[in-house]
Every structure is written in structure tokens, then in C-alpha cells.
Amino acid sequence: MRFILQRLGFYLLAAWAALTLNFFLPRLMPGDPATALFARFRGQLRPEAMQALREAFGLTPEPLLGQYITYLGHVLRGDFGVSVAYFPSPVSTIIGTGLLWTMFLAGTAVAVSFVLGTLLGVAAAWWRGGWMDTLLPPALALLGAFPYFWLAMVALYVFGFQLAWFPLGHAYADDLTPGMNLPFLASVLRHAALPVGTVVVATLGGWMLSMRNTMVSVLGSDYVNLARAKGLPPSRVVLRYAARNALLPSVTGFGMALGFVLGGSLLTEIVFSYPGQGYLLLQAVQSQDYPLMQGIFLVITLAVLGANWLVDIAYLWLDPRTREGS
Amino acid sequence: MAEPILSIRDLSVDYVSADGPVRALDHVSLDLMPGEVVGVAGESGCGKSTMAQAILRILPPPAVISGGQVLFEGRDLLAMDEGALRRMRWERIAMVFQSAMDALNPVLTVGEQIADTLRAHGAAPSGRAARARAAELLGTVGIHADRLESFPHQLSGGMRQRVGIAIALALDPALVILDEPTTALDVIVEREILEEIQELQRKRGFAVMFITHDLTRMLQFANRVAIFYAARLVEVAPAGELRMAARHPYTQGLLRAFPSVHGGDVDLSSIPGSPPSLRSPPRGCRFHPRCAVAVDLCREREPELVALGPAHAAACHLVTG
Ligand SMILES: Nc1ncnc2c1ncn2[C@@H]1O[C@H](COP(=O)(O)OP(=O)(O)OP(=O)(O)O)[C@@H](O)[C@H]1O
Ligand SMILES: [Mg+2]
Numbered sequence: 001m002r003f004i005l006q007r008l009g010f011y012l013l014a015a016w017a018a019l020t021l022n023f024f025l026p027r028l029m030p031g032d033p034a035t036a037l038f039a040r041f042r043g044q045l046r047p048e049a050m051q052a053l054r055e056a057f058g059l060t061p062e063p064l065l066g067q068y069i070t071y072l073g074h075v076l077r078g079d080f081g082v083s084v085a086y087f088p089s090p091v092s093t094i095i096g097t098g099l100l101w102t103m104f105l106a107g108t109a110v111a112v113s114f115v116l117g118t119l120l121g122v123a124a125a126w127w128r129g130g131w132m133d134t135l136l137p138p139a140l141a142l143l144g145a146f147p148y149f150w151l152a153m154v155a156l157y158v159f160g161f162q163l164a165w166f167p168l169g170h171a172y173a174d175d176l177t178p179g180m181n182l183p184f185l186a187s188v189l190r191h192a193a194l195p196v197g198t199v200v201v202a203t204l205g206g207w208m209l210s211m212r213n214t215m216v217s218v219l220g221s222d223y224v225n226l227a228r229a230k231g232l233p234p235s236r237v238v239l240r241y242a243a244r245n246a247l248l249p250s251v252t253g254f255g256m257a258l259g260f261v262l263g264g265s266l267l268t269e270i271v272f273s274y275p276g277q278g279y280l281l282l283q284a285v286q287s288q289d290y291p292l293m294q295g296i297f298l299v300i301t302l303a304v305l306g307a308n309w310l311v312d313i314a315y316l317w318l319d320p321r322t323r324e325g326s
Numbered sequence: 327m328a329e330p331i332l333s334i335r336d337l338s339v340d341y342v343s344a345d346g347p348v349r350a351l352d353h354v355s356l357d358l359m360p361g362e363v364v365g366v367a368g369e370s371g372c373g374k375s376t377m378a379q380a381i382l383r384i385l386p387p388p389a390v391i392s393g394g395q396v397l398f399e400g401r402d403l404l405a406m407d408e409g410a411l412r413r414m415r416w417e418r419i420a421m422v423f424q425s426a427m428d429a430l431n432p433v434l435t436v437g438e439q440i441a442d443t444l445r446a447h448g449a450a451p452s453g454r455a456a457r458a459r460a461a462e463l464l465g466t467v468g469i470h471a472d473r474l475e476s477f478p479h480q481l482s483g484g485m486r487q488r489v490g491i492a493i494a495l496a497l498d499p500a501l502v503i504l505d506e507p508t509t510a511l512d513v514i515v516e517r518e519i520l521e522e523i524q525e526l527q528r529k530r531g532f533a534v535m536f537i538t539h540d541l542t543r544m545l546q547f548a549n550r551v552a553i554f555y556a557a558r559l560v561e562v563a564p565a566g567e568l569r570m571a572a573r574h575p576y577t578q579g580l581l582r583a584f585p586s587v588h589g590g591d592v593d594l595s596s597i598p599g600s601p602p603s604l605r606s607p608p609r610g611c612r613f614h615p616r617c618a619v620a621v622d623l624c625r626e627r628e629p630e631l632v633a634l635g636p637a638h639a640a641a642c643h644l645v646t647g
Pocket of ligand 2: 374375376424505506
């Protein structure tokens with residue numbers, strides 16, 4: 001318990017640091033979003049609107065500390081300010097659904113890749129020197145070495161365009177109403193198959209190799225040897241003694257990978273025209289929409305921190321040695 | 327005379343690596359009678375653990391058993407199929423591992439690691455029966471039953487090794503291999519544990535293969551002693567006979583290194599140098615570079631193990647029956 005709270009404290013601190021950075025960065029840059037927006041509308045806005053804009057962005061004549069406190073208050077309420085490109089929609093509503101799609105896509109991709117890669121690693125180590133151990137790792141490493149963009153395009157062309165097994169884009173078919181109904185969920189899965197599949201193919205080799213290598217060393221450990229000597233069934237030796245221990249280092253990497261895929265979802269979403277926030281981010285950058293960019297970065301950061309905290313809890317549950325003092 | 331319970335015949339083990347095999351056990355033959363305590367001694371790296379693990383066929387790669395037989399109650403363990411072997415493991419032969427630190431699974435409780443052994447062999451009809459038996463086993467090695475819920479890292483080294491012994495005794499085996507069961511422990515705990523093992527052995531009468539490089543302890547405990555040097559068996563004799571009349575110069579050196587049976591500092595200076603690399607052992611007798619009495623023949627030809635008495639044999643050109 002103490003450990004969980006300790007970690008929570010750490011992540012809160014990290015989140016606070018991210019928030020603070022997010023507050024100061026735009027204020028250190030030349031110009032301000034209000035002026036930028038004003039310029040974009042090329043005099044179509046009346047000068048009074050300028051002041052309203054500045055206030056909407058939190059750029060009040062207040063002292064910096066006051067601005068900072070107001071900003072924190074807003075963020076805690078989920079208010080990330082107003083978008084420039086989609087003025088005057090608040091950033092939070094614009095991010096809203098996109099974020100959910102991105103988290104769904106990245107989360108599924110990382111989870112599938114992790115589970116599949118780990119299982120393959122276990123199998124490769126157990127049948128060491130077999131075909132799974134000799135052929136699969138180089139094949140996957142080769143796939144992982146292709147530029148992801150290219151891999152995704154090829155997959156889209158072959159499976160989406162040529163074979164038409166999967167839709168070419170979007171998160172679900174237009175004629176369906178989102179909700180907890182079977183056709184909609186099936187459509188979501190079909191639309192996610194290619195983007196998730198390509199990310200899995202590109203990242204599978206890493207999980208497999210790291211699990212395989214830890215497994216090999218754990219299989220040579222005394223406690224696995226003792227398990228075999230005790231005459232336990234092979235399935236128990238592999239799963240409860242070897243894999244269960246070999247899993248621990250991989251779990252640590254899981255949180256990091258999640259952040260990586262969340263942040264890198266941009267490419268996937270562009271290739272597969274997926275309505276996630278990566279797409280939004282691209283637009284935000286193109287239109288210099290600072291509030292939107294900041295909002296997205298902040299949300300990604302918080303999602304990654306949250307995911308890492310969950311991974312810490314999972315680790316605690318998996319490794320009794322970290323439970324000390326609980 | 328009774329049949330041996332374990333008969334190791336001409337057993338050889340290689341560790342295969344990219345630059346060729348390393349022979350860690352070279353044509354070793356050794357018998358154990360039912361209920362007998364046989365000590366196995368020799369310097370670090372001479373192949374003791376390799377032999378222990380070869381008997382149970384649990385040597386992890388890159389080790390390969392390259393020849394010989396391990397007859398247990400007349401059946402060759404090395405030729406047995408996995409299913410039959412799995413029943414031999416632990417129901418008939420159990421083992422206490424060298425390192426108390428690493429032999430227990432860090433993510434399972436002590437209770438689970440005893441119970442899964444019982445259940446795998448149908449020795450406990452239910453989870454509750456397994457728990458009760460596990461508690462009883464912990465009791466025999468002096469650990470309170472509330473330790474069943476403990477994870478290995480919550481136990482001291484001595485307790486962990488006791489758990490290892492409890493696990494070994496779980497299925498009432500006929501042979502227990504003790505691979506340096508006390509190396510990681512301090513002297514007092516070491517003595518306690520060895521006395522407990524001796525006590526249990528007297529009560530239950532299982533045969534013991536007791537591996538150590540501490541000759542003093544071994545001569546107290548073992549009926550018979552086998553001395554290994556650089557992957558080979560160089561001398562075997564009843565404990566008393568070995569102490570009074572060791573014939574191999576290496577054994578004699580080892581005995582001088584442990585001056586009194588009641589302790590004292592270990593001093594290997596009576597055997598200068600260190601054991602040879604098993605990758606390229608010296609020609610002739612493997613001990614000749616360190617042997618004070620070696621003659622030309624020792625540099626030329628490898629000595630065979632020759633019988634010097636009913637239960638005494640040594641591999642040295644300078645001894646003759
Ligand atoms: N995984 C391995 N790869 C290559 N060689 C190995 C391996 N394990 C052991 N060996 C070799 O086998 C020899 C015998 O090792 P073993 O562990 O059986 O020695 P030991 O007599 O038990 O030593 P100790 O008293 O230190 O436990 C060693 O000299 C070592 O060089
Ligand atoms: Mg050893």
C-alpha cells in the first residue's frame with residue numbers, strides 16, 4: 001500500500017511538472033496565441049475581441065503567479081482553454097472523442113503486441129533452437145526494421161485496397177450509430193484491425209526477443225531446475241515457475257511502450273485516416289493552434305503517467321518482493 | 327550383499343559451447359546402497375553439481391549427457407521416458423540444492439511450493455490436505471506453520487534451506503541428494519541444519535549423496551566418501567579408512583588441508599596451484615602438475631581406478647593393491 005501511494009505521489013509530481021512546463025512554455029515564446037489568432041482573421045475581428053481572446057487564453061494583466069493559479073484551476077476542471085483553429089470551441093471538447101479513439105487504438109495495439117510477443121517468447125525459449133526460436137526472431141526483426149509508414153501503406157494497399165478484407169479508413173462504418181450494439185462493436189474491430197495489426201507487427205519482435213532472452217536465463221535458474229526435479233508437470237514449470245518470473249522485466253517496459261505508441265499514433269492515424277488525436281495534432285501544428293497542441297500534449301502526458309501507475313500496481317501484484325512493508 | 331539403490335556407470339557429461347565441448351564429468355562410476363550416506367568431495371568446479379543434476383536429468387543446456395548409465399533400483403534413469411522419469415523425480419529421488427537463495431521460486435509462497443509438489447504426485451487429495459501436510463513438513467524442519475504464507479524473500483537463508491529440506495522430504499524419497507546444502511549459511515546455522523539432516527536420515531533411513539568441499543563435515547556424516555578431481559573420480563573409500571589411510575596424493579593433500587575433524591582453518595597450501603581447466607586438461611594424470619610425488623608415467627598415461635580393498639579404490643599410478 002505504501003508503495004502504491006509512493007508511486008502515486010511520484011506521478012502526481014511528474015504531472016505537476018508537466019503542467020507547469022505547459023504553462024510557461026508558451027509564455028516564453030515570442031507573440032501570443034491571441035495575437036496569432038487576431039492576425040489569422042486579418043482584421044475581421046474588432047479590436048475589442050482581442051481583449052476577450054487574451055482573457056480566454058488566460059493572458060490577463062494579472063501577475064504571473066496569479067495567472068498560474070488560475071491556469072491550474074482551469075486544468076483541474078478539464079478546461080484547457082479555447083482552440084484557435086476551431087475558435088471559439090474549447091480545446092477539451094475538440095480533444096474529447098479523438099482522445100478516446102487514440103487510447104483505444106494504442107492501448108489495444110500495445111496490449112495485443114505484448115501478450116502475443118510474450119507468449120511467442122515463452123514458446124521460443126521452451127523449444128529452444130526450434131523453428132520458432134530460429135526463424136521467427138529474424139523475420140520479426142526484419143518487419144520491425146521497415147519504416148512503419150511504409151509497412152502501414154503496404155498493409156493498407158494489400159489488405160484494404162486489393163483484397164478489400166478491411167475498410168480503408170475511419171473508426172467505424174458511417175451508417176451505424178455508436179453504442180453498445182453488436183454491429184457497431186464489430187465494425188469498430190474491423191476498422192481497428194489494420195492499424196492495430198501493423199503496430200503489432202512492427203513491435204512484436206521486441207517483446208518476443210526480450211521475453212525469450214529472460215526466459216532462457218530463468219529456465220537455467222535453480223528454482224526452475226528444482227521445479228523440474230520435483231516432477232511437476234511441464235505446463236506448471238513453464239508458466240508458474242519460468243514465465244511468471246521472466247515476465248517481470250517486460251512488465252516494466254509495458255508502461256513505457258504505451259507512452260511511445262500513444263505519442264507515435266500520429267503516423268498510424270494519418271495512414272488509416274483514423275479519427276484519433278494524432279490527426280488533430282497534425283492540424284493543430286499546421287494552424288499553429290497552441291492551446292490545442294498544449295491540450296493534446298498534456299493529455300498524452302497524463303495518460304502515460306496514469307498508465308505507468310497502473311503498471312506499477314500490476315507489478316506490485318506480480319512481484320511479492322516489491323510488496324515489502326504493505 | 328544387497329543391491330545398490332543407485333548405480334552410476336561410466337557417466338560422462340559435456341558442456342557444449344561454440345569452441346567445443348567441456349567435459350565436466352568424465353567416465354564416473356559410483357554405487358550407493360539403500361540407507362547409505364555417501365559423501366562426494368572435491369574442489370570447486372570438479373563436477374559435483376553436474377553429477378547430482380545428471381542423476382535427476384535436470385541439467386539445463388548447454389549440458390549434454392554424453393555417455394553412461396544411471397541405474398536406480400535397476401532401471402536406467404537416462405533411458406526412461408519423461409512420464410516415468412517424472413514419477414521417479416521426488417517420489418524416489420529428491421535433492422536439496424546448493425544455493426538456498428536461488429532454489430525457491432520468488433513469486434510463490436512457501437506453502438504453494440510444497441503443496442504443488444504433493445499435488446503433482448497425487449500425495450494430497452485436496453488443497454486442504456496439501457496444506458496440512460505442508461505445515462507438518464515445515465514442522466519437521468523446525469519452522470512454524472504460519473510461514474506457509476511467506477514468500478522466500480521474507481525468510482532468512484537458514485530458513486530457506488530448511489524449506490528446501492522440507493520440500494525434499496515431502497514424498498518420503500529413498501534417496502536424497504544434498505548438494506552443498508549449507509554453503510551459503512553461517513557456521514552455527516550450518517551445524518544445526520546438518521545435525522537435523524543427520525537426525526532425519528537416521529529416523530527415516532533414506533540413502534544420502536552428500537556433496538560438499540568440507541571434508542571435516544563429510545567424514546563425520548558419511549559412511550563412504552568419493553573424492554573428485556577435475557571431472558574424474560580419483561578415490562573412494564569408507565570414511566574411517568579414508569581418514570586413516572587415504573592413498574591418492576590429492577586426497578592426502580585435502581586431508582592435510584582440513585587439519586582436525588573438529589574444525590580449524592582450511593589451508594589448501596599443501597596442494598599448490600589450482601585445478602586445471604576442463605577445456606584442456608593436462609595429459610596423463612590430471613593431478614600431476616600439482617602432485618609432489620609424480621613420476622614420468624603420471625605425465626604420460628591416465629591412471630585407472632584400481633581396487634585397493636573391498637570398498638577402497640584409487641586412480642593413481644603410485645598405488646597398487
Ligand atoms: N553452463 C555451463 N557452461 C559451461 N561450462 C559449465 C557450465 N556449468 C558448469 N560448467 C563447468 O562444469 C564444471 C563443473 O561444474 P559444477 O557446477 O558441476 O562444479 P561443482 O563441483 O559443483 O563446483 P562447486 O563446488 O563450485 O559447486 C565447471 O568447471 C564448469 O567450468
Ligand atoms: Mg556445485
